[in-house]
Structure formats: C-alpha cells, structure tokens
Amino acid sequence: MTDVPPNPTLEDVARMAGVSTATVSRCLNAPDKVVERTRVRVLEAVRELGYLPNFGARAMVARRTNTIGAIIPTMANAIFARGLQAFQEEARRLGYQLLVASSSYRADLEEEQARALAARGADGLLLIGLERAETLTAFLAQRGLPAVVAWTYGAEAALPTVGFDNRAAMRGLAEEVLRLGHRRVAMISAPVAHNDRARARLEGLRDALGAAGLGTGLRVIETRYGLDEGGAALARLMQGETPPTAVLCGNDVLAAGAIRQARALGLRVPEDVSITGFDDLELATLVTPALTTVHVPHQEMGRLAARCLVEMVEQSMRPRPAPLATELRLRDSLGPPPVV
C-alpha cells in the first residue's frame, strides 16, 4: 500500500494503467469510445489508487451541498435503524445532512437512487454491502463521487468498507452450536442472491459444519426478512420426521419470528429446538427466551462510516479502516439438543 499516493492524480492513473492521460480522461468521460480491455485496465487503476476524478475542479466550483445520501436495502424493519441513526448523528456533528433512500434489495433501484442523489448534489454516498450493478460502480468512479460501503468488510473491495466479517462471525456462533452437541442443524436465511452479507453468513455456517465433518445435508430455507416469514420457515423445518435441533437464522427478525412460531406450535425453546439470530437488534431481548445472537456494533459502525465518508469528501482520501469486532451474545434461546 506504500505505493499508493495519498492524493492520486490523473497522471498516477495513466502511469499505473500504462496509457496516456488523454486515454484516462476518455475512459472516464466517454467510456464507450475506449476499447473494453483498456477501459478495464484504467478503471482498475482508478479503483486501486482510489482516484477521484475532477476533485480539484469539483471543489473549486462546487461549494459542497453538505448533504450525504444513504441507500439502504429496506426501511421496513429495524435492521439498519440503529446504525443509520448513529451515522446521521455523526454526519450532523461534522456538518452534513442525511437523505436516505431504500432499494428494496434491488440493484437496479440502488443504481437509480444513487444517480438521483448524485443529481441532487449529494457530496457522498453510504451504501450497504458489496454487490451492486457494475454500471453503478463505474458511475461513482467516473463522477468521482465518494462512497463508503457498510455492514460488510472487504479489504480488496472497490469501495472503502466499514464493517465486520459476516462469515467469521457466523462461523463462531455455529461452532458454539456444535460444541453443545447439535448435529441436525438448519438455517433460515435471507435470499443469498445479490446479498453478500446473507451469503457470507451461510458460508460461515458451512465452514463450521465442514470443519466438524458435518459438511453435507444442511437444510436451508431462504426467505425475505420478516417475522411472519421467519415463523413460516420454522414451521416448514419442524414438519419433517427428523426436524433440526438447532435453527440458525440469518438475522434477529427471522429468529424472533421463529421463536414466536415455535411457541404457537407448542415447542419449547431451547428444550425442543434451539434458535439463534444475528445482529443483536433491540428485539433480541424482547422475545422469550431472549435470543442468542451475534452482536454487531451498529452504532460504532455508523459513526465510523460517517467519519470515513466525510474524510473522503473533504480530503479526497481513501480511508482503510480495520474490520470491526463482533461478539457472541449467549442468551437463553440456545441450549443443548434434546436427549432422544
């Protein structure tokens, strides 16, 4: 990383990509006039250097609008609420207003909203997770619009990330489940397509199962985040002849719905079935029994993301924060498997 200049110029990009500065310019302003191989090389250099085009010019004219945009997958539940509130408070402390849009977990809407926020003069964007339309990533690079990704961590990602290792966190929880003796384990997950957080959590469970020699036969139900959806998935899982003794849920909303449904089915948690969550939302301690879950430092993440984004906006820096630590919260919804 020592070869990355702090304020990379068009010349730095041209040098790294082995092209002329005119070609770099063309790539950024009229990409369809450049052959793809060259364009890819230039955009890789842009990304690697964290180059922000026109930053000087932009800063001169621009006056900033002191507005930051955030695009979150959903406003319909509390998943992003606490982190976003902390993000907003820190941004405000630093002199920025926040406008929030929601993409309904759809890449096309995320891109549409990012473009709209850019058109309305947003100085920077907060995005969630690593997967998005390539055209959006290119748009951000070409516009030189600072953006930070939160709720996930990727050292090699195109955009700076402020988050945690979803895979390792779920693996840690799954290891605790296996340590208690569970062998028939199932997962209720959000749809993993276009959701790197959901996929990483599922992979973390598979990692733990594989390491324990239980690599096959994991039953996974994918469903939208929601209490009713979590409940319906639990009902399906418990119908079979050999139902799971532990159900790991992709987040606390699914897990809370599963616990409510277990009660409706006359199942005791954790005596008949253990249920775990992920996130440590407020509702984790509202349900009975309280949820064993992975604590995500939502407020710390929100504040750090705001500081990183403002740093990018004001100083043209590419911040490289370390991943945040998560913690297991062992509560009453996880116990040993029933003795058969």
Added chain:
Amino acid sequence: MTDVPPNPTLEDVARMAGVSTATVSRCLNAPDKVVERTRVRVLEAVRELGYLPNFGARAMVARRTNTIGAIIPTMANAIFARGLQAFQEEARRLGYQLLVASSSYRADLEEEQARALAARGADGLLLIGLERAETLTAFLAQRGLPAVVAWTYGAEAALPTVGFDNRAAMRGLAEEVLRLGHRRVAMISAPVAHNDRARARLEGLRDALGAAGLGTGLRVIETRYGLDEGGAALARLMQGETPPTAVLCGNDVLAAGAIRQARALGLRVPEDVSITGFDDLELATLVTPALTTVHVPHQEMGRLAARCLVEMVEQSMRPRPAPLATELRLRDSLGPPPVV
C-alpha cells in the same frame, strides 16, 4: 401573504430588504463579507419570500424531479418504518422516488431539512404531525411546495392530513381499562412538547378519566421513545406505596420496554400490573404477554398519504381524506386489577 410573489426573484429580496441586488448576492455567496445587520435583514427577506437562489433557472430547466421528500422524527426505531415503506412503495408505483430525512423530533431540524429537500428539487413533502416552526409553514405556502401531514388528523389544519384521531383512539383504550375496574392508572408518554400525537394521546386518557369521575391524580412520566426508557419509567412508577394497577404507554416501544422491565422486577403482567401500548407495531406480538394496544393502519395511511401528495403535485388539488379508523387489539397484557 398576497404580497408574496409566487416565484420570488433576487430583485424582490433586494426590495424587501432595502439593499442592492449585489448585496443580496454577496450575502448568499460570501456572507462573511457582509456586516451582520445587513445579512440578517437579507436572510429574513429570503426566508419571508421563500426565495431560492437560481430558482428561476432551475424551474426553467427543471420540470418535476419526480422526487418526494419525507421528514420523520426518528429512524432509530420501528415507529414510522411500516407506514413509510408503504408510502414509498405507493409513491414508486406512481413514478416518484423517496428521500427520507430525520428530524430527531426537533422543529429547527425539520425546517432545515425541508429547505434542503426543496433546494434539491423535491416535488412535495411528507411531514409528521401538526406542530412545526411557523417559518416552515410559511415557506411551504410561499414556495407552493405541496406537503401532506400524516400520523395525525386535523380537519382544520393548515396542511392536508392523512391520519387518525389519536385522542379518540386513546380514549377508547382507556375506557376499556377503566371498564375492567382499574382506578390507579398511570401513563408513560413521549415528551408532549412539540408532539401533538403524544399530547392527544394523553388528553384521550384524561378524557376517559374525567368522564369516569377520576379526573385528578393521574401520574404521567414523559420520556423519550425507547425500550430502556419505557423500562426505567415503569420501574419508577412501581416504586411508590400505591403503584398503579394499569400503565398506559404512549406507544408500543415504551410498552414493550415496560413489560421487559416488569419481568425483571418479578412482576406478573397483567396479574400484578396491566400494561398497554399504542401503534400495534410488529413487536406488540413478540413480547410475552402480547400487548393490548391500538392498531394503527400504518400501511393504509402510508399508501393514502402518497396518493394525496402526488395528487397535490400533479393536479394542484387539496385533498381532504377522511380520518382513518383505529381498532383496539385486546391481547394478554391487559387484565383486571389485582384483588387487594
């Protein structure tokens, strides 16, 4: 207001402030070069006229932006989540994107954000509740910026309202509480200052108590919406020598926190103390016992608010929707008072 031009110009501002147009320009672009007294006068004129720099130019190019702004009091919990999601989906169906800002229940921030959304070209605004800075109401009128108020109902309100009668709804719940025999009743409320919904709910409880000849001695604790805050308030209420037998909470978040705290104190709900909520958020059926509460038709309200606002934007109509109906949801957290 007849002397306020619909699209005020720089000249209008200069005339009202009694300065040259160059001074107005300087005030807006380099305010530190203008003595404070002049600056204050110019900014007052800007505010009074609802002048937006470059508005003419923008309006010429602009036509609609197909963006709607919403300013909600908080994103930190689920109070506004479901209604807002429905609002967004309906707005999207009608061709509008939604940008959301949060005011932290502060009138000054609400005004700041409304002005920022207007400056970013919002075609209309969704606001919550009836109380706001007079300067904001004037700004909306002067700009002719369509705005709808939700989460409350007021036939005589300055802006069209899409909502329900908070006072009558809480009165209905309180009457049910009294019918069961409760005489020592307390309320955990959000701070009523600047929050007409919270105040109306408190008044609804007083209405019921008054009608039952129990008009005096109601104990009210005002606290921020939050699980921990609801719990702390319950703990204080239950300390006295004659604790209440029923605690009515201003919303479900406070009530859920109160139920959790009751359990921590070793109190049975409803045998030792009844606890009720307001809103019928998802968490109302997650807690044990499930919350008796007032069901608010959040999704219907969100959809209707979107349709009304788009009607105002596109047809310059002032919609007058009827108030929405709320319903009592009698669940297990309310029972008869303990026999002493």
